[in-house]
Every structure is written in C-alpha cells, then in structure tokens.
Amino acid sequence: MTVSENTTHNIQQISKSSYLNQSTATPTELRSALHLQGLTPAKVESFELQKKRALAQLRSKSSDIEKYVFLAWLRNTNVRLFYGLVGDQLEETLPLIYTPTVGTACQNYSSIYPFLAPPGQPDGLFLSINDLPNLTEIIQNYKPFPQDPSLTPQIAVITDGSRILGLGDLGVGGMGIPVGKLQLYVAGAGIDPRRTLPITLDLGTNNEDKLKDEFYLGLREKRAGDDKFFPFVDAVIEALTSLYPKLLIQFEDFSSEHAFQLLDKYQPKKFCFNDDIQGTGAVILAGFMNAINLAGIPAKDHKILFFGAGSAAVGVAKQLAAYFVNDHGMTEDEAREMVWLVDSKGLVTLDRGDKLAEHKLYFARKDNAGSQYPSITSVIEHVRPTALFGLSSQSGAFSEDVLKSMASLNQRPIVFPLSNPAYQAECSFEQAMIHTKGKVIFASGTAFPKYTDPNTGLISAPGQGNNMYIFPGLGLGGILAQPETISDRLIYSAARACANALTVEERSQGLLYPVLPRIRQVSAEVAAAVVTEAVAEGSATNEEAIKLVKSHDKAALLNFVSSNMWTTDGVQHEITTFAPHL
C-alpha cells in the first residue's frame, strides 16, 4: 500500500484498522504521513518476514487452544497477515481455526472471549432475544472494519448454538462456528473478509454446566420455546435482508428439528441454505461418487446404512437418493429403498412403536416384516450394507466388531465416520484400517493422521468428508450468479463439481477428495458449476455471469470466478494445482 493510496483514508482508520494497518511493515514515508514514527520500532519489515514470525510464535504455543486464541487475536488485529499465514499453512492452521480445535474453543468461549480481540473489535454479532425491538439498529452496529458503503456483508453464517458440532448446546459459545466457517469462506473461496458476517443468536441455553458457569457470557436462562424462537428468527432474517438485500444466509448448527423447519420455510423465499443438511449432503455425495468407483460395485447394488438420523444424516440420504434418481435412472421409491437409518432406538421403521420425528419419516423402513433391530450389529446383519456412514456423535460406535463385519461383507467397505470433532467420530482411521485389514474406503468429518502399516511400511491417507469442500464454493457461486434462492439443483451441481475436482494424480492415489492445499481451486470449480447451473435453470441475474456461461468458455468462466477472489495483496493469483497462497 502506498502513501497516495492511503490518503483517502483518515489517519485513525489506517493505524487502528485491523484491515488497513500494516504493523511493522508500514513503509517509512507512510509512518511519517500518518504520524506513526516512534510508535513502532524503526525497522520496516516485509510481509514475508511478518508471516515467518507469526508462524514461529504460533508454533511456540504449547496447546491447540492457545494457538486458537493467538490466531483469533491476529485475525482481529491484522486481517491480511492472518490470512497470509493461513493461506501458506493451510494444513497446519485449518485444524486450529476450524474442526477440531474450534470445538474446544466453543466449549471454552466465555473463558477465552476477552483474549480473542482488542476492545472495540467484535469477534462476531451477538443478537439476544431481548434485542428483538432494536434488531435493525444493533445489526448496523457491527462494523469491524472502517466502513466503505460498498462493503456491505455478502455472507452471514448464523447459529443459535444449540447443536455445535457433536458437542450439543453451547449457547453463545457457538460463535466459534460462524467465525470459523467464514474464515473458510475467505481462505477457501476468496470471499472478502470485510464482507462476512458471523452471527450467534442468544435464546438462552439448556446446558446446565453453562448456566452454572460464573464466566458464561450468554443469557442465563433456559432456551426460549418455539413460540418465541420462530418469531425471533423471522425478525432477524427480515432485518438482515432488508438491510442487505443481496446477503446470502447460511444456517449452521441449529438443532435438527429447527434446522429442517427453517430450511423448509426459507429455502423457497430467501437467498439461503443450511450447511449441515445441504452442504453435508453435497460433500458426502461427492465422496460417495468417487468411492463407488473404488468399491467396484455398481451404484444400484449399494445398500447404505446411516448411523444417526439427524439433520446431517437425512441431508446426506436425500442427496444420495437424488443421485440414484438423476444419474442411475431409478424411481424415487427405488432410490429411497437404498437407505436405512439408525437412531438411538435402532433401525428406523414405521412400526417401531414410537412417534418418529418428521424428518425421519421419509426413509423409515416398512419392509421389516414386524421385526425390530435395536443394535447396530443386528442392523448390519439384517441389511448387509456396502456403505456405513456415522452422523451420530457417538464416539467409538464403529467398534472392532462393526468394522470386521463390514470387511467380511465387502471387498472394499465404505466407512465414513463423519461426526465432529475427531473425538466424537464413530471410529478413527487407524481403527478402520486395522479392523478391515486395510480394505476400507474411508472419510471422516475431521482430519485423522495418515496410517502407516506396521508390516509393509505403506502409508495411507484418509479422506476428509467435511462440508468445507462445498460451502465456500457454493457461497461464491451464489454471490456471482445472484439467484433469488439456492435451489436443490444448485446444491447438486456443487456436489458433482466437487467429485469431479479430483486430479488424475489424486484419483490414482485412491483419494475421495482433493488435497487441502487445493481448496481454492476446488471452490473455483464448485462456484463455476453453481453459476452454470443457475444460468441453466434461469435463476441467475448477474449479466456478466450469464454472458460468460452462454459463451461456453469454461476457462473464461473460471477466470471470472478467480478474479473475484479476494487476496491479501489485491492481486489475482493463478488458480493452478498447488497454489494455495492467498
């Protein structure tokens, strides 16, 4: 940044802005123009050296939560340095700013909160039910960066903290999740960090430990009932969309019942999607498309067992069913019959005798001839699945016996323990490799370490089936195409693009998902597919995007997408195979 570029900003803005300040890299002439001499040591450093020091500091911290706090502080004081570091070190930093460490951060949020950002710099926007009369005003208070009127928020991620990862109700501590997801939007898809809006709704908490914790910062009362919940969410969505008509809203980590109800209500009329239902559905469909090639069984012969029957499991099941209909010519009934759901009471059947939640009804079995199957082992014996997906938050549920049965039933069993964070996963990669004798086709929600076979020394890499391969690109594609709503077709196109994003080399290594350092390239592919589909379904409204899609020039479309990605230095970078740098 040069002096002349900066003269339009006032001095206060530049030196205090977490976005504009360059800290120890501020050039001498700028220090002089801004009256900053003496306020930092004399040396003018390069951005590279700043990143090197930040990395050394990060590595000097002894625990992951300390690293989380360090990185949050960096993000809240020097945005570009933070994203520069994250972009260079994706594999090291993502597990700190996202799952698994973000789970620990949410659990301890009220204790670490004052150390995440300097006073006056908000970590996110907190809206409590008591704010109902003043929502519009309070939303406008959220200005973490000196505001340029063109920098209105483009994406909001919103939670009520009621189902954070597999950790349950964490109340306002849930803020770590919208903040974490939006960091992925920036790092993974080049959304401008100044245009992201993390929101946590505070309607109380049913977490007794939080209610008793003297440091807990949320409303110290039980969660409001549905009679208050829905009108409050309505009011928030109305206030947000009136203020920012083009805002894309991502619903995240709401308890399942509410998640489905909010999606049913808003998908047809607002520019929004639910990440746990639709993002997860799309990313696991992508992994499944690649997994069936490795399993060597025709798609129509698969039997898919879901352990867990909440928003994530049903979201994935619906995406898979759509795939069997769209790509394999099955009828809706045939596709539905490929799926078995298991919840805490066992196999979900229509005649089980309990009242099934609305979202389980569609996949409830009616071919069980009156028999019920209460345990996972009894269900596996009954169904003889080819694929087993864990979305239950039940750590260790895929026991040695379960994994051995999957291996005895299949040449290449597909086993995806998808619950987050890693210690909530149904099994680890190591367990899956050992108990299937290396036959498993594997993906987990949180990354597990590579496995080295003790006899052969062969190293195997696990897949990471996490919605982070979908939502950043889906969001970017949505922003670029500007449809009024996010249709099922757009979600489906995102899944297919993610599946197709594997390089020849990644395929030859048996990977299900692209390697993490390629996330921007994958997001570009996903965004381009979403834009293309929006044009095809007639919902896109951005003329430039429509023209490009109609020209059938894929390279030009990808270039358009990547030229719209934010970078730390404002320069467009080549989206080549290993170009993670922001």
Ligand SMILES: NC(=O)c1ccc[n+]([C@@H]2O[C@H](COP(=O)([O-])OP(=O)(O)OC[C@H]3O[C@@H](n4cnc5c(N)ncnc54)[C@H](O)[C@@H]3O)[C@@H](O)[C@H]2O)c1
């Ligand atoms: N990998 C990803 O990208 C991704 C995305 C979304 C959610 N998830 C993970 O999926 C998990 C579930 O999320 P959700 O929104 O569906 O939550 P949820 O609480 O709605 O669903 C959990 C389900 O597990 C079932 N269950 C609980 N105990 C069980 C038991 N002992 N045996 C069998 N089933 C049991 C419940 O009945 C429920 O159906 C979480 O851990 C979440 O982190 C992962």
Ligand SMILES: O=C(O)C[C@H](O)C(=O)O
């Ligand atoms: O947040 C994640 O890592 C994935 C997912 O949205 C979840 O709720 O577990």
Ligand SMILES: [Mg+2]
């Ligand atoms: Mg989630």
